[in-house]
Amino acid sequence: MQKDIATPIRTQEILKKYGFSFKKSLGQNFLIDSNILRNIVSHADLTKDSAAIEIGPGIGALTEHLARTAGKVVAYEIDQRLLPVLADTLSPYDNVEIIHGDILEADVQQIFKDQLQNYKDVMVVANLPYYVTTPILLKLLMDRLPVRGMVVMMQKEVADRITASPGTKAYGSLSIAIQYYMEAEIAMMVPKAVFMPQPNVDSAVIKLTRREEPPVQVIDEEFLFKVSRGSFVQRRKTIINNLQSSLPNGKAKKELIIQALEKVGVDPTRRGETLSIVEFGRLSNELYEEFH
Numbered sequence: 325m326q327k328d329i330a331t332p333i334r335t336q337e338i339l340k341k342y343g344f345s346f347k348k349s350l351g352q353n354f355l356i357d358s359n360i361l362r363n364i365v366s367h368a369d370l371t372k373d374s375a376a377i378e379i380g381p382g383i384g385a386l387t388e389h390l391a392r393t394a395g396k397v398v399a400y401e402i403d404q405r406l407l408p409v410l411a412d413t414l415s416p417y418d419n420v421e422i423i424h425g426d427i428l429e430a431d432v433q434q435i436f437k438d439q440l441q442n443y444k445d446v447m448v449v450a451n452l453p454y455y456v457t458t459p460i461l462l463k464l465l466m467d468r469l470p471v472r473g474m475v476v477m478m479q480k481e482v483a484d485r486i487t488a489s490p491g492t493k494a495y496g497s498l499s500i501a502i503q504y505y506m507e508a509e510i511a512m513m514v515p516k517a518v519f520m521p522q523p524n525v526d527s528a529v530i531k532l533t534r535r536e537e538p539p540v541q542v543i544d545e546e547f548l549f550k551v552s553r554g555s556f557v558q559r560r561k562t563i564i565n566n567l568q569s570s571l572p573n574g575k576a577k578k579e580l581i582i583q584a585l586e587k588v589g590v591d592p593t594r595r596g597e598t599l600s601i602v603e604f605g606r607l608s609n610e611l612y613e614e615f616h
């Protein structure tokens with residue numbers, strides 16, 4: 325087997341060989357610890373019958389572990405300077421496809437048709453660029469990719485928000501947007517020392533597993549997310565106050581909002597952070613006719 329990319333010495337060698345300097349603006353914090361990488365990949369439960377989609381391969385530290393475990397790896401890298409590096413470091417693996425581009429602009433559905441048509445089991449596995457974690461996750465979810473789930477590293481604070489339960493400080497519209505599609509759990513915490521350069525924030529890996537069915541049937545998913553976002557605008561305010569301000573003409577239609585809340589069994593003086601996704605879903609259905 326090849327020597328791992330993710331050791332401090334080999335990483336330094338590669339950076340030096342290519343005169344590579346990190347771009348903070350692209351969230352470039354590379355992993356230099358093989359144990360962490362093995363651990364991340366093991367959470368994805370991949371086999372040679374699976375494929376992995378990676379965002380931001382960097383110099384290929386995680387990519388090579390994925391290539392050894394999965395049947396196929398497709399990785400999107402925005403930084404052109406890394407393309408020759410990846411061509412070199414990943415040359416021992418013939419099952420990796422590097423795509424140069426911004427994942428936020430990518431047509432990933434097309435990749436399923438062109439490259440992943442033989443794979444029924446696909447996972448997203450990535451050490452995400454932290455500056456765009458949320459847009460990337462939301463984009464991948466909204467693209468409705470037929471993935472089993474995602475194992476992704478991010479800033480711990482965002483991981484806490486994504487995996488939060490109702491009634492906790494971290495729970496909010498991001499928890500709802502993600503947990504509507506996926507079951508979410510923290511897989512592991514990751515110390516700063518395993519990155520080069522070390523990030524300023526703590527990191528965690530989360531595991532998302534696609535739900536067979538959403539937890540609640542809604543008329544319009546976008547409207548559910550609008551209602552949930554509108555319920556958290558001022559966290560300390562009651563849900564009725566927040567919805568009055570956030571729904572179109574909400575102030576004039578206060579009575580209608582109260583009626584909808586009461587119909588779904590939600591006391592208007594509760595705060596948004598106490599409502600489950602099911603309650604938000606039912607509430608959005610009640611409000612839909614009047615406010616969508």
Ligand code: SAM
Nearest residue numbers: 353354355380381382385402403426427451453
């Ligand atoms: N996977 C590597 C590792 O773990 O060592 C690198 C991870 S580093 C945290 C994030 C990577 O994402 C960088 O290589 C960066 O250039 C890339 N990146 C940043 N923004 C991106 C975007 N919008 N689309 C694709 N790749 C991006």
